Amino acid sequence: MIRAVAALMLSPLAGGCVAAAAIPAVAGSMIVKSQMDKKRERRVEVQAAAPAQSVDTPEGRVTVIKGMTALPPPTGTPPAAAAAAAAGGAVPETMQYLYGSGESAGLSMQAYRALADYLTKNVVYRRRETLRQVVLSDGSSLNAPLFEPCGAKPLAVVLDIDETAVLNLGYEADAARRGGGYDDARWGRWEASGADKVVAVPGAKAALDAARKAGITVIFNSNRSNANATATEAALDHAGLGPAKHGETLWLKGDDGGGSGKDDRRWAIASGYCVVAMVGDQLGDFSDLFNDPRMTPAARRAFAATSPVAELWGNGWFLLPNPVYGTGLKGGFDDVFPTDRRWSDPAEGVK
Template identity: 55%
Template sequence: MKRLVLLLTLAMTGCAGTAKPAFPPDPPAADPKLAGMQYLYGSAEAAAISRQAWSALTFYVGEAMQGKDRRSVVLAEGATLDDPKFVPCAGKPAAAVFDVDETVLLNQGFEYDDLTGAPHRDFDDRWARWEKTGVHAVSPTPGAKEALDALRRMGVTVIFNTNRNAFNAGPTEQAIDDAGIGPAKHGTTLFLAGDDADGSGKDGRRATIAARYCVIAMGGDQLGDFSDLFAEASSVPARRAETALPAVAGLWGRGWFVMPNPVYGSALQGGAGDIFPADRQWHDPATPRKEVQ
């Protein structure tokens, strides 16, 4: 009888002589990009933050359009973050300037390919193909269409300033228009990398726009969507501190509006020692420490 019980037990746990593991094996490690994509493209929280930003921007622009003295939010040549000076409006028509990728458009198709495609592919070649062929695999960021429609009804010209390539102006115009947030016309309401000598810098294009318009609001997902001066910071803590400088701190939510993007860009840099100040680091005394950068 004991032998029969033993055989039945072995049969239920696999085969004789092989013990079944007490716990299932650890799942494969998730792609490090996944968490950011889960948040930006899938979460209700990111959608709510996006709508919150667009709602605040619409309210701010509405207030500005009702006032007599409209204020430009484009830094003038020679300005610094400690001493910002702005391009004068001088009776120019009102405009609002926006980055495109992950500001007014979610690049869902490109990021899906990035997550599921073969690793170690050349980014520049893949992005160029995306600009040309991915025009229908995008969506407006939550709240963008409603906000941009409202701005246009107020008489504000909506202008896009993006680092997409000028060689692909046609497909970029189509992507914006097909998403319902256009019109976008290269050289008029769409400015692209290659339009000037600044490369990925946007100050030159901003100056061109500000020469024609009183830019009363700007939106983007990177600090470079507001000023190239932010790129001059010497460290991660210094870059963060620049956003709190008294001369510019009041612009966030009052002319400068930031959209969430935990997936890519200049925000994603620094190791543990850069992110967490030394006087804010805590170690659980009951567990060993691991090496961090």
């Protein structure tokens, strides 16, 4: 591995000059298998050598997770209120917002316009030897992120697919009518048969067209199954976001031999490309460290808002709204509403 450099509080795109030979683009998942095996071995060593630590943040004392041994599977289970509304025939409020509101469309347009500006007005005009990956290097922690220099690698932007690049209108309409929780088998059938029932997230097509025009490769990294790779390619084409080719510009769950974690795939992509931007709707679309099961919702929020990686939002990392499902939908009353910020209506008297 090229020696990584500490991010401090600066953009990973800024840095001193480094000498590097051109590295060919990733041509398929098998090409990088040995590199990924070495990454896994290195990560095990880092986890064993670097235990969790505690640090003070503006939101309190939180635990810095240095390594992960397991990533919780995404449940996709809607909140109880949303499930109850769906069972009664109403559209859950979270779905009303994400799939039907102008506010959500505006946020998505805003994020993708910011991405396009960042790529075309910032990245492509930098000297290549000053560029650094926005993928956290193996051995990073959220409080001490590391980034590798890009050298002469070709530029790339990496995106999640579901509710980041495409909206799964067909699947979610069925879920809203049906109610209940997430069904993995049903989702698999949707992946295989719903390619013509998706639409592009507002703003995505224009931003990706601008990236390609600027010579930046568009790569998708999704937890859709690689068993449905052809159908996923078709869905991206139908939404106007293709072309995407599995093993080259489309990476899917199972390609790295692992589960829902995306870091191995990110590192494989970064071995052949200079990843200058990433786009997602979950924090795990940027680093698996956010999904460590030992991290409380409050600590996760603090890391996203106050740690060094917070400098990356809008500066290499671009996040879209998704209140419908995912790892962000958790936390008890005390996690969401700190006790020192509670209010009681004076008109109701002292209770």
